[in-house]
Amino acid sequence: xxxxxxxxxRLSLMVLIGVAVVAPIHAAExxxxxxxxxxxxxxxxxxxxxxxxxxxxxxxxxxxxxxTRNYFAEVDQKHVKAMLAEQxxxxxxxxxxxxxxxxxxxxxxxxxxxxxxxxLVEDLQLAMDMHKIPFRAQNKLLGKxxxxxxxxxxxx
Amino acid sequence: xxxxxRFTGPGVAALMLFMALGESVHAQDETTQxxxxxxxxxxxxxxxxxxxxxxxxxxxxxxxxAGGGLTPWAVIGGYGTxxxxxxxAFYTRVNVQDYHLDGAGMLIGFLDRIELSIxxxxxxxxxxxxxxxxxxxxxxxxxxVGLKIKLAGDAVLEQDSWMPQxxxxxxxxxxxxxxxxxxxxxxxxQGIDFYASATKLYLSQSILANITLRFTKANQIGILGxxxxxxxxxxxxxxxxxxxxLNRKLAIGAEYRMKPNxxxxxxxxxxxxxxxxxxxxxxxxxxxxxxxxxxxxxKDNQRGPYLSVQVGF
Numbered sequence: 001x002x003x004x005x006x007x008x009x010r011l012s013l014m015v016l017i018g019v020a021v022v023a024p025i026h027a028a029e030x031x032x033x034x035x036x037x038x039x040x041x042x043x044x045x046x047x048x049x050x051x052x053x054x055x056x057x058x059x060x061x062x063x064x065x066x067x068t069r070n071y072f073a074e075v076d077q078k079h080v081k082a083m084l085a086e087q088x089x090x091x092x093x094x095x096x097x098x099x100x101x102x103x104x105x106x107x108x109x110x111x112x113x114x115x116x117x118x119x120l121v122e123d124l125q126l127a128m129d130m131h132k133i134p135f136r137a138q139n140k141l142l143g144k145x146x147x148x149x150x151x152x153x154x155x156x
Numbered sequence: 157x158x159x160x161x162r163f164t165g166p167g168v169a170a171l172m173l174f175m176a177l178g179e180s181v182h183a184q185d186e187t188t189q190x191x192x193x194x195x196x197x198x199x200x201x202x203x204x205x206x207x208x209x210x211x212x213x214x215x216x217x218x219x220x221x222a223g224g225g226l227t228p229w230a231v232i233g234g235y236g237t238x239x240x241x242x243x244x245a246f247y248t249r250v251n252v253q254d255y256h257l258d259g260a261g262m263l264i265g266f267l268d269r270i271e272l273s274i275x276x277x278x279x280x281x282x283x284x285x286x287x288x289x290x291x292x293x294x295x296x297x298x299x300x301v302g303l304k305i306k307l308a309g310d311a312v313l314e315q316d317s318w319m320p321q322x323x324x325x326x327x328x329x330x331x332x333x334x335x336x337x338x339x340x341x342x343x344x345x346q347g348i349d350f351y352a353s354a355t356k357l358y359l360s361q362s363i364l365a366n367i368t369l370r371f372t373k374a375n376q377i378g379i380l381g382x383x384x385x386x387x388x389x390x391x392x393x394x395x396x397x398x399x400x401x402l403n404r405k406l407a408i409g410a411e412y413r414m415k416p417n418x419x420x421x422x423x424x425x426x427x428x429x430x431x432x433x434x435x436x437x438x439x440x441x442x443x444x445x446x447x448x449x450x451x452x453x454x455k456d457n458q459r460g461p462y463l464s465v466q467v468g469f
Contacts, residue, residue, distance in 0.1 A: 067207070070197030109191070113199040114237040115207030117313075122209065125404060135403045136362050143359035146315040155199065156238070 034090050035144065042092035044137040051088050054131050055081035061123035068119050071110060091144045103151035113155040121145075206235035206242060206438045206469045210404050212312050212357070213265070215433055215443050216246035216466050218377065219327050220261035220275030221302045223353075225431055225445050225462055226413045227395035229366045230323035230355035232306055233273070234265035235438050235469055241266055244468020252449055252458035256280050257379075261300070271325070273302035279379045284455060290336065296379050297332040311355045311364075320356035320365075327351075329378040341419050342381025343388045347373050350390075364407070368395040375418050376452060384418030391416045399433075408432045425450020429462060441466045 045051055059077055062068045072080065089096035100106070121142065128138045214231050217223035222233030225248075234242020245262040261275025277298045285294030304325035311321035327349040331337060334345035351370040358365070371390045373382040383389075393416060399409030413427040431445035445462035452458045 067200055071194050074193035109195045111195075111198050113201075113239055115205055115240065116199045118207045118209050118237065129404075135401070139359045139362045139401070143315040146313045146359065147317075149313045 033144070034093055036093040038091070038140060038144075039093040041137045041140045042089070042094045044134055045088070045092065045141075046131075048085065048089050048094060048096060050131070051085040051094075052081075054088075054127055054133075055085050057130050058084070058124055058127040061126050062120065065119055065123050067116055068123060071112070071116070088141065092141065103148050107152045107154055111155055112153050114149065114153050117149050117153050201239065203236070203239065203241045204469070205237070205240045207237045207240060208235040208242065208268070208438075209312060210438060211401075211407060211433065211435050211441070213242060213244075215441055215464060216244065216248070216261065216263070216273075216275075218248065218250075218257075218259055218275075218277070219300050219302060219329075219349075220246070220259075220263060220273035221304055221325060221327065222263065222265070222271060222273075223368075224366065224397035224399070224409070224411045225429055225443055225447075225464060226411045226427055227366065227368050227397055228302075228304065228323075228325055228351060228353055229311075229368070229397065230306065230309075230321040230353040231311055232265040232268050232271045232304065232323070233263045233468075234271075236265050236268055238268045240268070242268075242469060244466050246464055246466040248462070248464040250447055250449075250460065250462045252447065252452075252460035254284050254455040254458060255282055255452060263302070269306050271302070271304040273300075273304075275300045275302070277377075277379065279376075284453065287454070296336075298329055298378050299332075300327055300329045300378075302327045309354075312357050315357075315359050320354040322352070322354050324350075324352045329374065329382075331378055331381055337381035340380065340421055341385040342375055343383035344373075345381055347378060347382030349374060349378075351395075362401040364397075364399040364401065364409075366397040369393070370395060372416065373418065375416070375422070376424060377415075380419060380422060380453075385420045387416065387418045405435050406432070422453045423451045431462070439467060439469060 059072065059081055062072045083100035086096050086098045087100065090098045125138065212231065213233050213235055214222040214224065214229045217225055217228055221228035222231055223229035234244055236242030242265040243263060246260065248259040250257040258278045259275055261273060263271055263273035265271045279296040281290065281294045283292060286292040302325060304323050307322045307324060309319045309321040330346040337345050349370055349372040351368050353366060353368040355366040370393045372393060373388065373390055375381050375384060393414040395413045397409060397411045399407045401407050410430045415424050415426055417424045427447065427449050429445040429447040431443055433441060433443045435441040443464040447460060447462045449458040
């Protein structure tokens with residue numbers, strides 16, 4: 001009996017972990033795909049006004065962070081904030097249109113390494129915490145943004 | 157040879173001149189527009205940066221590799237990214253009914269690609285040692301040197317792909333109680349474990365999963381030597397971890413580690429734990445777990461707390 005119980009526990013645990021490890025998630029061609037299923041997450045961000053408010057503190061964090069400061073200090077911050085809000089809105093299935101340039105074009109002439117990309121992620125997490133965005137909602141957005149490292153990180 | 161040189165010389169010179177002209181024309185094109193301050197911005201390239209995201213380097217597993225508590229993960233330990241170096245040191249104490257295990261060690265992660273680790277385990281037999289005629293508090297000591305290499309994938313950033321991060325590694329272990337190990341039927345006081353790990357963070361589910369396949373001859377991870385009267389060949393063992401991220405600094409989860417059963421005199425069980433890991437900053441983490449180590453030599457149902465502290469960068 002004990003062996004059967006042990007075997008069952010062992011099998012079910014390994015199957016669970018195995019499924020979690022290899023469960024196929026379709027690779028998206030568009031690095032910022034609109035996902036209508038994330039509309040509830042869009043609501044958790046407080047809709048478009050919530051995203052606009054989030055960008056204010058996100059930009060403050062980016063300027064405070066020595067790792068990201070020089071990339072944002074001298075740019076048209078109002079424009080960047082507006083484009084980020086539009087982009088996040090589209091990703092989360094919101095009723096917006098992204099009017100900015102694509103990610104590759106935007107970052108082509110910048111020198112950004114993986115550390116810089118992660119720094120931006122950390123600053124965004126701090127800003128989302130400030131705005132009391134639930135952690136799981138944060139991760140759903142970050143899950144859509146993370147693959148953009150392929151366009152944003154320009155240094156090996 | 158000489159004639160060939162003479163023949164190609166002018167050709168190469170002309171080609172270089174042509175290329176240089178092309179370069180200067182190209183350079184002129186670029187200078188017509190001043191680079192913006194953002195384009196001039198340079199990343200911090202000091203290798204001591206710690207830019208990996210919080211907890212994505214795992215914690216230190218029992219044998220010193222980056223992973224969960226029991227099992228190595230495919231991540232490279234420390235907070236170094238692809239152009240940085242990370243490192244940490246750990247102390248772990250596992251207190252089960254009739255024994256306790258202390259482990260300490262450190263690791264270095266190079267360029268998020270290669271991980272080198274060293275660790276020492278001290279397994280104290282407490283009163284069991286006396287009962288077995290070894291003496292009260294008889295302690296097995298084991299030194300471990302580990303190497304792990306990341307092969308492919310990215311556990312964290314490739315969120316639109318199913319592919320996990322893959323790594324392979326080895327752990328060389330040397331036990332200091334050869335005579336006792338010989339007496340209980342172990343075939344060797346040293347051995348090498350080989351493993352392959354796949355690790356993936358599923359951000360949209362806030363879940364991290366790992367699966368490891370280990371080839372080993374180790375009895376009770378090497379505390380009781382390597383190989384035995386019942387079996388003396390490498391056997392594949394599956395290990396798994398699953399963690400649920402509660403917030404950036406906190407994760408809970410469970411682990412499982414399958415083990416061989418090589419010694420006739422000492423039944424060996426698979427190991428389980430349930431853990432909570434907390435990283436208030438990138439420089440320190442605490443892991444508290446409840447471990448079920450099953451039977452160890454003459455004592456069944458060895459369960460108890462597991463506490464691990466890690467400091468690093």
